[in-house]
Amino acid sequence: MEFQCPYCGVGCGLYIDEKGKVKGNPEHPANRGDICKKPLYLPKIYEKGRILKPYIKTENGLRDSSWEEVYEILARKLSSLSPDEMYFYISGQLMTEESYIINKFVKGFLKTNNMDSNSRLCMASAVTAYKLAFGSDGVPCCYEDIDDADAFIFIGSNASISHPVLFKRVLNRRRKEEKALIITIDPYETETARKSDIYIQIRAGTDTALLNSVLYILYEKGWIDYEFVFKYTEGFEEAIEEAKKFPPDVASEICDIEVSDIYLLANIFRKSKKLISFWCQGLNQSVNAVMKNLALINLHLATGRLNGKGCPFSLTGQPNAMGGREVGYLSNGLPGYRDVRNEEDRKFMENFWRVRGIKEKPGPTITEAIDLILEGKIKLLWVVCTNPAVSLPNLNKVHKALDKVFLVVQDAYWNDTTEFADIILPASTLGEKEGTMTGSDRTLTFCGKFKEAPGVAKPDWLIFKEMADQMGFRGFNYESVEDIFNEFKETTKGRLCDISSLDYKSLPARWGRRWLYEDLKFPTESGKAKFHPVTLQIPKENGRFIMITGRLKNQWHTMTKTGKAQELLKGEVPPFIIMNPEDAKELNIQEGDKVTIVSDRGKTERIVRYGNVKRGHIFAPFGYPMEFGNPVNVLVSDRVDPLSKEPDLKYTGIDIIK
Numbered sequence: 001m002e003f004q005c006p007y008c009g010v011g012c013g014l015y016i017d018e019k020g021k022v023k024g025n026p027e028h029p030a031n032r033g034d035i036c037k038k039p040l041y042l043p044k045i046y047e048k049g050r051i052l053k054p055y056i057k058t059e060n061g062l063r064d065s066s067w068e069e070v071y072e073i074l075a076r077k078l079s080s081l082s083p084d085e086m087y088f089y090i091s092g093q094l095m096t097e098e099s100y101i102i103n104k105f106v107k108g109f110l111k112t113n114n115m116d117s118n119s120r121l122c123m124a125s126a127v128t129a130y131k132l133a134f135g136s137d138g139v140p141c142c143y144e145d146i147d148d149a150d151a152f153i154f155i156g157s158n159a160s161i162s163h164p165v166l167f168k169r170v171l172n173r174r175r176k177e178e179k180a181l182i183i184t185i186d187p188y189e190t191e192t193a194r195k196s197d198i199y200i201q202i203r204a205g206t207d208t209a210l211l212n213s214v215l216y217i218l219y220e221k222g223w224i225d226y227e228f229v230f231k232y233t234e235g236f237e238e239a240i241e242e243a244k245k246f247p248p249d250v251a252s253e254i255c256d257i258e259v260s261d262i263y264l265l266a267n268i269f270r271k272s273k274k275l276i277s278f279w280c281q282g283l284n285q286s287v288n289a290v291m292k293n294l295a296l297i298n299l300h301l302a303t304g305r306l307n308g309k310g311c312p313f314s315l316t317g318q319p320n321a322m323g324g325r326e327v328g329y330l331s332n333g334l335p336g337y338r339d340v341r342n343e344e345d346r347k348f349m350e351n352f353w354r355v356r357g358i359k360e361k362p363g364p365t366i367t368e369a370i371d372l373i374l375e376g377k378i379k380l381l382w383v384v385c386t387n388p389a390v391s392l393p394n395l396n397k398v399h400k401a402l403d404k405v406f407l408v409v410q411d412a413y414w415n416d417t418t419e420f421a422d423i424i425l426p427a428s429t430l431g432e433k434e435g436t437m438t439g440s441d442r443t444l445t446f447c448g449k450f451k452e453a454p455g456v457a458k459p460d461w462l463i464f465k466e467m468a469d470q471m472g473f474r475g476f477n478y479e480s481v482e483d484i485f486n487e488f489k490e491t492t493k494g495r496l497c498d499i500s501s502l503d504y505k506s507l508p509a510r511w512g513r514r515w516l517y518e519d520l521k522f523p524t525e526s527g528k529a530k531f532h533p534v535t536l537q538i539p540k541e542n543g544r545f546i547m548i549t550g551r552l553k554n555q556w557h558t559m560t561k562t563g564k565a566q567e568l569l570k571g572e573v574p575p576f577i578i579m580n581p582e583d584a585k586e587l588n589i590q591e592g593d594k595v596t597i598v599s600d601r602g603k604t605e606r607i608v609r610y611g612n613v614k615r616g617h618i619f620a621p622f623g624y625p626m627e628f629g630n631p632v633n634v635l636v637s638d639r640v641d642p643l644s645k646e647p648d649l650k651y652t653g654i655d656i657i658k
């Protein structure tokens with residue numbers, strides 16, 4: 001049976017053979033048979049730690065319940081609340097049909113936009129920047145473009161562990177083309193950096209200074225592709241005005257890097273035949289995130305590096321964050337890349353769903369919702385397929401909110417969020433249900449069912465279908481996932497993400513052309529791509545060190561799945577931080593010592609490992625659940641980027657106490 005890998009956004013096509021072994025699907029365009037380590041252990045983790053039935057919290061702890069009982073309680077509860085008093089927090093790991101049906105239930109029928117997804121912590125900044133620059137947030141190129149490129153920038157991306165199959169494809173390209181260059185820009189010398197030809201150790205948070213400075217050089221040296229700029233873009237002059245504030249000597253000071261490295265980057269933008277710039281959370285999770293994204297896109301526009309000459313390529317984190325965006329699962333979205341703020345879009349969906357009164361105002365984002373819970377304004381929170389008790393920032397505050405609100409948790413596994421739940425709903429997971437997902441480069445993959453779910457767990461789509469029936473909502477009489485797919489695909493007809501001609505059973509297939517903007521016409525008002533003047537913002541944090549948070553090689557986020565395979569835990573526990581040995585020496589800390597790390601918001605304990613992280617910074621993996629002590633997110637601030645509202649997860653001032 002074929003399916004898409006439930007881990008990263010590369011979206012590898014996999015299959016499970018007769019002996020129950022997971023393998024790469026050689027026919028799938030995303031991976032062509034390749035696979036990394038994490039999904040190999042899927043069969044081992046299916047039965048461990050699963051939620052087998054619905055539960056209800058009582059004064060004496062949890063008691064068993066039934067689907068009938070929980071549906072009835074929830075229907076009553078939802079009917080008794082105003083649309084502003086409820087909130088749904090979902091996930092880029094749900095299948096497209098599941099996100100679609102939840103979106104329909106919430107925005108169409110409960111008539112609230114109080115809904116967000118964990119993509120807010122992940123892709124929101126890239127989505128915002130892509131839309132500002134190009135008018136849509138589809139990735140402009142695709143994986144095939146790797147195979148004839150000769151320069152690859154990884155900025156704020158540790159793709160060697162976060163997007164391994166994609167990174168291998170880049171390494172293969174370098175093997176074939178001797179002149180191909182890989183450049184990594186990161187404060188921590190990651191596995192990706194170690195495998196690169198050039199590594200630039202930038203100070204955290206300062207990327208816009210570096211990228212502006214590269215633009216400055218391109219301009220001063222006359223290396224701009226003016227034909228491209230005049231024909232296909234607007235806003236160039238304003239962007240240059242801002243870039244002029246960052247001559248190389250100024251930027252080198254701010255970023256603590258060599259002037260020659262800035263020239264080197266400018267030369268790569270000037271000279272390479274085809275340049276792909278990959279980025280991920282080192283640019284997205286910041287108060288300066290949208291600006292960082294736009295600064296990189298500016299460089300591609302200034303040198304005409306689109307289509308055959310290159311691409312600014314945002315790496316998607318979760319397996320179906322793209323599908324979620326297509327169905328519009330953020331608080332402002334509607335299916336088919338529509339927006340609640342657009343009257344035509346609302347009218348279309350109202351007619352389509354036969355409802356009235358879709359709200360115009362986007363709902364609060366998840367971090368805003370946490371505040372609204374604490375203010376008593378949101379009374380019910382329904383969490384599907386994400387583990388906010390570990391993954392949201394400023395956890396001491398989040399935990400207070402989870403305690404206070406009426407919390408519904410719909411998950412496949414027991415996790416730290418279920419600890420706070422008033423009602424627990426057992427979900428089946430990939431392999432126990434079917435549906436589709438869309439990977440980073442817009443390729444849809446069908447995920448088949450190959451085993452039964454344990455206990456009375458149900459697919460997420462079915463839980464919401466039955467909830468809708470319970471509430472008497474009309475328009476949820478689906479008999480299969482394919483019915484939902486077919487309904488959703490109708491909403492995409494004539495839209496950029498048009499999948500109306502695709503057939504559920506004949507996937508994988510990609511939407512859009514190979515190059516989304518092949519004719520260099522952009523879905524902006526003017527039809528031109530847009531430069532943006534880019535500023536630098538660095539938050540004020542207390543403490544001797546800046547803590548960067550990020551990922552482990554073989555673990556997936558909060559470890560509910562990968563944490564159940566010993567083979568994947570090896571070397572990744574007990575929880576650690578990476579320190580620069582020189583910094584450690586100054587504090588009289590040895591490798592292996594246990595230290596307390598403290599910020600203005602909280603503290604936790606970690607074992608020290610040495611590594612080449614920039615002086616004055618530490619790197620901390622973020623996903624360890626509470627059984628290992630406080631997650632590092634108790635230390636992290638919930639301040640956000642002003643445009644994308646994505647939290648600043650990679651810049652926390654801390655002190656280290658031995």
Ligand SMILES: Nc1nc2c(c(=O)[nH]1)N[C@H]1C(S)=C(S)[C@@H](COP(=O)(O)OP(=O)(O)OC[C@H]3O[C@@H](n4cnc5c(=O)[nH]c(N)nc54)[C@H](O)[C@@H]3O)O[C@H]1N2
Pocket residue numbers: 008009122155156157158159161162163185186187188190202203204205206207280281282283316317318548549550551552553554555556557619650
């Ligand atoms: N093994 C594994 N793979 C995964 C995941 C997983 O949990 N485990 N999760 C998936 C998901 S959802 C996502 S979003 C992706 C994330 O994939 P990545 O973004 O590649 O992973 P991170 O480790 O969060 O961060 C990447 C790098 O950003 C750097 N960085 C931090 N601050 C800055 C800065 O200011 N500037 C620059 N230039 N760099 C900075 C960090 O040092 C880190 O090396 O991974 C996906 N793949």
Ligand SMILES: Nc1nc2c(c(=O)[nH]1)N[C@H]1C(S)=C(S)[C@@H](COP(=O)(O)OP(=O)(O)OC[C@H]3O[C@@H](n4cnc5c(=O)[nH]c(N)nc54)[C@H](O)[C@@H]3O)O[C@H]1N2
Pocket residue numbers: 091093118119121122123281285317318384385386387388390391392393410411412413415427428429430460549550551556557558559560561622632633636649650
């Ligand atoms: N400090 C810091 N914090 C971060 C980040 C960071 O880099 N630094 N990264 C952020 C990013 S990019 C992301 S994407 C988030 C990820 O954070 P989360 O989304 O909280 O992490 P996961 O562990 O992937 O949680 C997925 C949950 O879904 C459950 N699940 C699995 N399959 C199914 C299913 O089919 N149905 C249902 N209903 N449940 C299922 C799993 O058991 C698990 O509890 O973390 C964010 N938080």
Ligand code: SF4
Pocket residue numbers: 005006007008009010011012031034035036037038039162163164165166
């Ligand atoms: S690269 Fe990503 S999608 Fe591919 S097998 Fe590994 S985790 Fe899965």
Ligand SMILES: [Mo]
Pocket residue numbers: 121122123317318
């Ligand atoms: Mo993510």
